Amino acid sequence: MLRIFILFVALTLIPVIIYTFIHPPVTPLMLIRRAEIKDTDRAAHIEHKWIPIEKMSSHLYNAAVAAEDDHFMTHFGFDFGAMKLAFESNQEDGKRIKGGSTISQQTAKNVFLWPRRDYVRKGLEAWFTVLIELVWSKERIMEVYLNIVELGDGVFGVESASQKYFKKPASQLTKYEAAALIAVLPNPHIYKVLNPSAYTQRYKNAIVSRMSRMQKVNFN
Numbered sequence: 001m002l003r004i005f006i007l008f009v010a011l012t013l014i015p016v017i018i019y020t021f022i023h024p025p026v027t028p029l030m031l032i033r034r035a036e037i038k039d040t041d042r043a044a045h046i047e048h049k050w051i052p053i054e055k056m057s058s059h060l061y062n063a064a065v066a067a068e069d070d071h072f073m074t075h076f077g078f079d080f081g082a083m084k085l086a087f088e089s090n091q092e093d094g095k096r097i098k099g100g101s102t103i104s105q106q107t108a109k110n111v112f113l114w115p116r117r118d119y120v121r122k123g124l125e126a127w128f129t130v131l132i133e134l135v136w137s138k139e140r141i142m143e144v145y146l147n148i149v150e151l152g153d154g155v156f157g158v159e160s161a162s163q164k165y166f167k168k169p170a171s172q173l174t175k176y177e178a179a180a181l182i183a184v185l186p187n188p189h190i191y192k193v194l195n196p197s198a199y200t201q202r203y204k205n206a207i208v209s210r211m212s213r214m215q216k217v218n219f220n
Contacts, residue, residue, distance in 0.1 A: 015112065024111050033046055033154050047154060047155045049160050050159070055171050056146060057172065059174065059211070060173060061142050062178070063181070066210035067182045067203075067210070069102045069103040070214070072104070075102060077129040077133040078105070079102050103142065104141055105126075108125050108131075111128075112128045113128070139219035151185070151188050153188070162177075165180075165193045176204070179205075181193055
């Protein structure tokens with residue numbers, strides 16, 4: 001059992017260490033989207049372009065923190081208060097609010113694991129979350145997250161999304177444009193960056209309001 005555990009630790013730790021220095025070339029979700037496109041004979045393709053965090057507008061990671069993870073800079077991968085709030089809310093007439101997963105958890109899931117919900121995946125997600133919090137800096141976690149997150153049908157990363165929706169690089173995004181991208185994260189196949197529904201527009205406005213009130217993210 002000890003040997004099995006050591007082997008498990010090594011096999012999971014090695015890719016985390018590698019991705020400290022090398023950008024993940026592809027994620028499981030990207031492969032799934034490619035297969036879906038091929039199966040339906042759609043002309044669309046996966047759009048993904050990596051950029052360093054220094055070339056992103058600071059509004060992007062401020063919007064991500066405001067919308068997805070208020071305590072990103074201070075927690076160690078898990079926000080138990082947010083988990084408790086999300087669980088209690090979901091018990092009330094099936095009403096759902098922002099989930100309890102942190103940016104670190106979402107990054108661990110998107111980079112290393114499959115999207116389907118099950119107990120095995122959730123356990124591995126927690127394990128990889130601990131690993132990336134131990135090995136990566138907060139800046140690296142945010143950099144990977146914003147580069148691999150899905151922001152539309154087959155659109156991955158903020159640079160591809162910025163070019164597709166706003167015809168300019170992610171470095172030039174305004175506060176409102178950054179919030180528009182982040183607002184679709186609950187479900188980028190339903191919520192739209194351009195011509196958003198009334199709900200998505202309200203959510204975008206709420207993100208902008210939170211950004212104005214919160215302390216700006218500083219990785220230095």
